[in-house]
Amino acid sequence: PKATSALFNRGTDWSNRGDYDRAIADFNIVISLEPSASDAFSSRGSAFLRKGKIDAAMLDFQQAIEADPQNGDAHTGLGTAWSKTGERDKAIAEYDKAIRIDPADFIALVNRGLAYAAKDEFDRAIADYDAALAVDPRSADAYANRSAAWIG
Incomplete structure (x- = not known):
């Protein structure tokens, strides 16, 4: 567990730095050692999503949810992947699940609003933008999105 924790943290760091290939490599090792590591599947899915590999991302988010149905990040990620494919209703359904898990999930609120x-x-x-602004009242993106929605 210590080794997988260190690899997971390093993968997260690589992802935060934008080095998604290295992040994916570390998450691959974590998953090979802990095949039910929901967070590793979700994080690898996010890295795939940022690389534009939507199908791989969706598969990882689905595996993360299968391992832990309460993984809100995985539901948010799957919602984002569905949005990128134009499947808005499926995206909204996943954001709904993420928000039920954590009503203060800022990303899920903003993305569902989009x-x-x-x-x-x-x-x-x-x-949704109002709810997101209640979570983070300084989010310029949420204000801009809400303004655009007011205009229609």
Whole structure:
């Protein structure tokens, strides 16, 4: 467990630095040692998503959710992947799950707002941006998105 924890942390650090290939390599090792490591699947999925490998990301997020249905980050990641494929309703369903797990999940709130706005459901989008701003009142992106939704 100590080795996997160190590798997971290093993978997270690589990902934060934008070195997704090294991050994926570290998460691969963690997953090979702990095949039910939900956080490692979710983090690797995020790295794949940032590399534009949507199918690989979706598979990892689904495996993370299978290992731990309460992994809100995995639901948010899967929602983002669905959004990138244009499947707004599926994205919203995943964001809903993430928000049920953690009502203060800022990313899920903003992303669900974006998905609603893309469907021209501006009242719902504004409600999500309001909720996101309650979590982080200094988020310029949430204010900008809410303003755009007001304009329609």
